Amino acid sequence: MKITIKYFASFREESCMDEEVLFLKETTTLKELYARLRKKHAFALNLNEVRLAVNESYQKESYVCQDEDVVVFIPPIAGG
Amino acid sequence: MFKIFHQQSDFTLWREQLVFSTEVGGKVEFEGRVRKHHDGREVRELHYEGYEAMIVTQGNHLLKTIRRKHGLIDLFAGHFLGQRKLGEIAVIVIAGGVHRRESFLAASEMMEEIKKKLPIWKKEIYADDLSLWNYHRSHRP
Numbered sequence: 001m002k003i004t005i006k007y008f009a010s011f012r013e014e015s016c017m018d019e020e021v022l023f024l025k026e027t028t029t030l031k032e033l034y035a036r037l038r039k040k041h042a043f044a045l046n047l048n049e050v051r052l053a054v055n056e057s058y059q060k061e062s063y064v065c066q067d068e069d070v071v072v073f074i075p076p077i078a079g080g
Numbered sequence: 081m082f083k084i085f086h087q088q089s090d091f092t093l094w095r096e097q098l099v100f101s102t103e104v105g106g107k108v109e110f111e112g113r114v115r116k117h118h119d120g121r122e123v124r125e126l127h128y129e130g131y132e133a134m135i136v137t138q139g140n141h142l143l144k145t146i147r148r149k150h151g152l153i154d155l156f157a158g159h160f161l162g163q164r165k166l167g168e169i170a171v172i173v174i175a176g177g178v179h180r181r182e183s184f185l186a187a188s189e190m191m192e193e194i195k196k197k198l199p200i201w202k203k204e205i206y207a208d209d210l211s212l213w214n215y216h217r218s219h220r221p
Contacts, residue, residue, distance in 0.1 A: 009129055009201035010213050049215075053199065056134040072131055072199065076215035079128075079159055079200035080112045080171045080191065 001025070001067045005037065009075050015041040024065065030054070031061035034073060045075055082139025083158030084132055091169065094158065098174070101153045106180030108187040112171040114164045122207035125165045131199040135159065142193045150186040152177045157190055159200060 006019045015037075028036075030052045037043065051074040052059050058074075065071070085091040100107065114126050139157065147155040154176035164170050171194060175187040194200075202214040 006131065008131055008199070009203075010215075012129075053131070053134060056131075056137040072134065074131075074199050075201060075213070077195070077197070077199055078202040078214035079130075079198050080195045 001065065003028075003033070003065050004068075004070045005033075006070060006072045008072065010045070011041075011043060011073050011075065014043055028065045029061065030059060030063045030065065030071065033065060033071065034061070037073075043073075045073075050075060051077075082136055082143055083156075084130070084135060085158055085160045086162055088168075091158070091160070091172075095172075098156060100176050103178060104153050104176035105178050106183045107154075107174065107176045108180070108183040109175075110173045110187050110191055111169045112191070114166050114168050114170055116166055118204060121204075123166070123204055124207050124209075125163055125205045126170065127163050127203040127205060127211075128159070128161045128170065129201045129203070130159070130161050132161070135198050135200065138197055138199075139194070142190060142197065146186050146190050146193070150175075150177065150182040150189075152182060152186050155186060155190065157194065159194065159198065161200070 001024045003022045003024060004019055007015050007017060012018060034047050052061060053072040053074055054069050083094055116123055143155050152175055156174045159171045173187045173190045175183040177183040203211055204214060205211045
């Protein structure tokens with residue numbers, strides 16, 4: 001299962017990349033995906049400070065990743 | 081359509097080409113601008129970053145929903161990404177209805193929803209050259 005993660009704002013700075021692609025063999029929720037990538041990149045934000053989006057729509061942390069999903073971790077937004 | 085502006089010329093062209101229905105009797109235009117002070121610190125400029133595909137998808141959904149809810153005739157909105165200096169426009173909402181009441185309500189609601197739902201982030205560049213993502217301010221030493 002191919003998952004693309006796009007990084008913005010502090011996530012982009014902390015990971016030093018705009019996006020990465022993971023190939024997952026096991027069933028993975030967004031919560032599990034965030035925990036795995038937080039450990040890898042030492043993200044500062046806790047999951048409860050982050051909103052999660054898949055394919056341009058907000059999703060819950062219990063969402064199970066699907067093949068070809070594009071995932072974005074959304075830090076507290078600040079438009080305007 | 082919700083617009084993303086990268087250059088001042090994008091915004092100027094968009095603004096000049098907007099056409100309002102002759103049924104509009106009350107038009108409200110809101111501009112969010114970069115201000116000099118935020119939480120007691122002097123700001124030199126802002127840098128906006130956004131997830132553009134989702135801004136457009138979610139922004140268009142907001143425009144459609146709010147326009148319908150308030151029975152508006154015209155509703156337009158857009159946001160700048162990239163560097164914005166003091167006094168420059170960062171976000172704009174223009175609402176046109178038959179009467180002023182629905183236009184005021186719709187412009188206000190659209191602005192609130194932009195701030196809550198569109199994936200846009202702001203890095204504040206301060207006068208002393210320090211910079212911080214807006215959401216990290218509460219964590220700073």
